[in-house]
Every structure is written in C-alpha cells, then in structure tokens.
Amino acid sequence: MMKPLNRLNFSGGPGVLPESVLLQARESIIEVPEIGLSVLGISHRSDWFAAVVTELENNIRTLLGLSGDYHVLFLQGGATQQFSMIPMTLLRGKTHPADYLHTGYWSGKSLPEAQRQGPVRVLWSGQADGFRCLPRDEELPFSPDAPYLHYVSNETVEGLQFHRVPGRDDVPRVCDMSSDFLSKPCAAERFSLIYAHAQKNIGPAGVTVVLIRDEMLKDAPTDLPGFLDFRSHTQAHSNFNTPPVFAIYVVLLVTRWLINEIGGLARMDEINQNKAQLIYRLLDGSDGFYRGRAEPRDRSVMNAAFNLATPELDKLFIAEALAAGFSGLAGHRAIGGIRASIYNGLTLAAVEELAGFMEEFQRRQAR
Known part of the structure; x- marks a missing residue:
C-alpha cells in the first residue's frame, strides 16, 4: 500500500484526495485496466470516455437526488469563468437587477464580472466588518423581480458557510458551491444553477461541475460565443x-468512493462534522490562545480560519507546523492568519494529529 503522502495536507485548494482514489488514478496513468492505455492518451471521442461522462452524471444525480429537469455539465475555466458565463446567460438585456450577496473574497470576485453584463444589486455586504459573519434572513430584502439571486455557499478564505438556503423560492437561485459541493446532502432542486470547480472536495483542478435547470436556458441570448454558451x-x-479527460475521470472515482466506500452524502457530512467539531472545540477551549475568525453560528465545516495573539506567533505556528509535517495551514494572502481546510478527502485521523500538535504548541508557548 502506498504511503499516503498527502495525509496531512490542510491546503485550501487543491485539496487532498482520498487514498483509494489516488491509487486508482496512479494505476490509470499507466493503464486503464479495461482499455490497456494510459488515461492521459485515451481519446475524448472514445466510447470509454462517453461512458465515463454518463456514469459520472448518473452518480451526481444519485448523490443529490437530482431530477431529469437538470443538465449535468463538466466544463473548464473554473468558478472564475462562471462569474462571467452566468450573467452573460441570465442577466444580459434584463431591466431588473440580479441580487448578489457579498459575503467574502470569492463572492466579491463575482461582482465586477456580473456588472459588466447587466444591473446588479448588492443585497448585503459584510465587507465593513471584515467578513466575520453571514446575513440573517431579516437583513435580506429579496426582490421578487430579480432575474436570479447569486451567493457563495462556503467562503473558503474567511471560513464562513451558509447552513441554510437563503432566498425566495420564486426567484432562481444561483450558487457557487465550489468548496462544499458533495460534502453533505444538498436540496439541489431548490437551485436553478449550481457550479463547483473540482479542486476542493471532488477532484483535481481542470474541471468545473455545473448543474443547470433546463428552463434557465430557454431565454438565453442567441449571440453568445459557442464556448460560453451552456447550450x-x-x-x-x-x-x-x-475536455480534461483525466480530471473528469478522477471526479468519477471520487463519486464512486462517496457512494461505495463512504455510503453517501449523509455519512460524508457526519464525518466532516466530526472533523470540524474537533477543531472548533479546541479553539473554543484554548482560553483565547487560538482565536476563531468567524462568528460561531456561521463557521465553515470545510475551512477553520483562526489567528493567534500576534502575526509573529501566527508565523511561528505555521513554521513549526510545517516542520512537523502539516502542510497548507497558512491563511489566504487576502487576510493572513491560519486556515485548516478539512475537505472530504482529509481523514479524521489527520485532524486528530493536527489537534494534538495545536495542544502541544499552546503548552510550549505557556511555559
């Protein structure tokens, strides 16, 4: 058995992949057993790849309980391309503004791209308070006339996550689920469009999953460039x-892992909750030595962002953690600090090791 070299990888992305998936991916680079060729050299026009796409579509539908009213697409360009592609399709030519929630770094990135295509109303922004919490329903005057509501379900930089589905059911919801897609059960049919790049929970960089309700394409502009037209x-x-054949194949392997080894998204959520609770209990019980960044009610299950008393102590923690084998703990360049990303592929044992290191680091600093 290969030693899991990335078992202590707490990077915000690309994230760690399950060991069994890595082993299968390694084998496929040499030879896909049923084909006898490297996956890196199999044609995207082959029957084998067509079967991969079909199985992956079906696996995602099974995991989410998704009806036939949705298209399941595997695109390129990451979430960043969707920042433009979505308003090009849904906002161009509209009179009423689309509603956007500005809850952190990545939702902020989506705003200027949408504003290039049509009117946008920032329904709520947490920027003035440093993005430390998410809005409550009573703070959100949703418009029934908005072409759609756009929000990010999990802000990886600030460690914030919606634990409910905001918005009106009579206004299309568009959600960037890049960092919590397939990490828990999802009421997918309450959304008109979901997009998620792969490199957090579901695969390597290079492929973006898009779920789009068929009716959303009926009034799309007819003059879109072919590559930027969902149709x-x-x-x-x-x-x-x-398409990125290898990346799509690895996402297929991850969905098989979720179905056959984990047992579905409810079980995956249970595992992820246990990992997150371990970190947050330690933060809360540290007498202020570790200082959680997000309001407890809005804490992310995927990304635990925190600080120590000084930037110098943050740097010492990161340096000593790296020397001890813990990778990827430096916070995003936008805010600094520390961030432990605990995506699907990271094991509970790895989080327990990090918690042990954090307890020992605190003891040593108290001497």
Missing part, C-alpha cells in the same frame, strides 16, 4: 471541445 455543452454532452 453548446448540453448538446455536446460536455464534449464541445477537448
């Missing part, structure tokens, strides 16, 4: 141009 990709079955 091109639905008609081509995610094979409009050369």
Whole structure:
C-alpha cells in the first residue's frame, strides 16, 4: 500500500484526495485496466470516455437526488469563468437587477464580472466588518423581480458557510458551491444553477461541475460565443471541445468512493462534522490562545480560519507546523492568519494529529 503522502495536507485548494482514489488514478496513468492505455492518451471521442461522462452524471444525480429537469455539465475555466458565463446567460438585456450577496473574497470576485453584463444589486455586504459573519434572513430584502439571486455557499478564505438556503423560492437561485459541493446532502432542486470547480472536495483542478435547470436556458441570448454558451455543452454532452479527460475521470472515482466506500452524502457530512467539531472545540477551549475568525453560528465545516495573539506567533505556528509535517495551514494572502481546510478527502485521523500538535504548541508557548 502506498504511503499516503498527502495525509496531512490542510491546503485550501487543491485539496487532498482520498487514498483509494489516488491509487486508482496512479494505476490509470499507466493503464486503464479495461482499455490497456494510459488515461492521459485515451481519446475524448472514445466510447470509454462517453461512458465515463454518463456514469459520472448518473452518480451526481444519485448523490443529490437530482431530477431529469437538470443538465449535468463538466466544463473548464473554473468558478472564475462562471462569474462571467452566468450573467452573460441570465442577466444580459434584463431591466431588473440580479441580487448578489457579498459575503467574502470569492463572492466579491463575482461582482465586477456580473456588472459588466447587466444591473446588479448588492443585497448585503459584510465587507465593513471584515467578513466575520453571514446575513440573517431579516437583513435580506429579496426582490421578487430579480432575474436570479447569486451567493457563495462556503467562503473558503474567511471560513464562513451558509447552513441554510437563503432566498425566495420564486426567484432562481444561483450558487457557487465550489468548496462544499458533495460534502453533505444538498436540496439541489431548490437551485436553478449550481457550479463547483473540482479542486476542493471532488477532484483535481481542470474541471468545473455545473448543474443547470433546463428552463434557465430557454431565454438565453442567441449571440453568445459557442464556448460560453451552456447550450453548446448540453448538446455536446460536455464534449464541445477537448475536455480534461483525466480530471473528469478522477471526479468519477471520487463519486464512486462517496457512494461505495463512504455510503453517501449523509455519512460524508457526519464525518466532516466530526472533523470540524474537533477543531472548533479546541479553539473554543484554548482560553483565547487560538482565536476563531468567524462568528460561531456561521463557521465553515470545510475551512477553520483562526489567528493567534500576534502575526509573529501566527508565523511561528505555521513554521513549526510545517516542520512537523502539516502542510497548507497558512491563511489566504487576502487576510493572513491560519486556515485548516478539512475537505472530504482529509481523514479524521489527520485532524486528530493536527489537534494534538495545536495542544502541544499552546503548552510550549505557556511555559
């Protein structure tokens, strides 16, 4: 058995992948057993790859309980491309503004791209308070006339996560789920469009999953470039141009792992909750030595962001953690500090090791 070299990888992305998936991916680079060729050299026009796409679509539908009213697409360009592609499709030419929630770094990135395509109303922004909490329902005057509501379900930089579905059911919801997609059960049919790049919970960089309700495409502009038109990709079955075959195959392996080894998203959520609670109990019980960044009610299950008393102590913690084998704990460059990302592929045992290191580090600093 290969030693899990990335078992202590707490990076915010690309995130750690399950060991069994890595082993299968390693084998496939040499030879996909049923084909006899490296996955890196199998044609995207082959019957084998068509079967991969079909199985992956079906696995995602099974995991989310998704109806046939949705297209399941595997696109390129990451969430960043969706920041533009979505308003090009849903906002261009509209009179009423789309509602956007500005809850952190990544939702902020989506705003200027949408504003290039049509009117946007920032329904709520947490910028003035440093993005330390999420809005409550009573703070959100949703418009029934908005073409759609856009929000980010989990802000990886600030460690904030919605634990409810905001918005009106009569206004299309569009959600960037890049960092918590397939980490827990999801009321997917309450959304008109969900997008998630792979490199947090579900695979390597290079592929973005998009779930879009069929009715959202009926009034889309007819003059969109082919590559930026969802209809091109639905008609081509995610094979409009050369797709990232390897990345899509690894996402398939992750969905098989979720179904066959984990036992579904409810079980995955239970595991993830246990990992997060271990970190947050330690933060809360440290007598202020570790200082959680987010309001407790809005804490992310995926990304625990925290600080110590001084920037110098933050740097010492990160340096000593790295020397002890813990990778990826430095906070995002936008805010600094420390961030432990505990995505699907990271084991509970790895989080227990980090908690042990944190307790020992605190003891040593108290001497």
